[in-house]
Amino acid sequence: MERELTIKYSIFDNIYELPYKIQKLMEEAIKARENAYATYSGFKVGAAVLLENGEICIGSNQENAAYPSGLCAERVAVYQASARFPKQVIKAIALTGTAQEPTQYPVSPCGACRQSISEYEIRQKENINVYFMGASGKIIKTESIKDLLPFLFDGSLL
Numbered sequence: 001m002e003r004e005l006t007i008k009y010s011i012f013d014n015i016y017e018l019p020y021k022i023q024k025l026m027e028e029a030i031k032a033r034e035n036a037y038a039t040y041s042g043f044k045v046g047a048a049v050l051l052e053n054g055e056i057c058i059g060s061n062q063e064n065a066a067y068p069s070g071l072c073a074e075r076v077a078v079y080q081a082s083a084r085f086p087k088q089v090i091k092a093i094a095l096t097g098t099a100q101e102p103t104q105y106p107v108s109p110c111g112a113c114r115q116s117i118s119e120y121e122i123r124q125k126e127n128i129n130v131y132f133m134g135a136s137g138k139i140i141k142t143e144s145i146k147d148l149l150p151f152l153f154d155g156s157l158l
């Protein structure tokens with residue numbers, strides 16, 4: 001039997017179209033991106049996580065001479081959020097990424113980051129809204145990380 005999956009997403013033309021709190025969140029992600037340590041790839045990514053108590057945890061990609069030892073911006077941000085505020089629900093994550101030449105193409109989280117974010121969404125039993133953007137320009141939003149990771153690996157099977 002063949003089945004089909006569809007995902008819903010929204011598009012915002014620029015950060016000023018976003019709800020105010022998310023606009024501020026994306027601005028934090030942009031600041032974080034500017035401080036990324038991306039000395040090898042030159043591709044800078046910034047992420048900002050919004051918690052239920054209003055706290056924001058930021059992350060940027062951290063590269064390393066031993067390439068696989070580096071970490072993506074999203075994981076720096078969500079791991080920081082879980083370490084500092086282990087009981088807080090994560091409401092949203094905003095992400096922005098660009099090569100040296102600014103791209104307008106929305107940069108979406110890599111597969112490993114999707115899996116990492118899904119761990120927290122499953123744990124808290126509440127959706128995490130995901131917003132992603134290039135250097136500037138259009139922003140894509142999904143209601144849940146699950147929209148970006150169909151058939152995700154669910155730890156409850158362990």
Ligand code: THU
Nearest residue numbers: 041043045061072073109110113
């Ligand atoms: N990167 C992120 O920070 N997040 C992603 O979702 C995709 C990739 C980083 C990793 C590496 O430092 C650089 O972008 C190029 O892959």
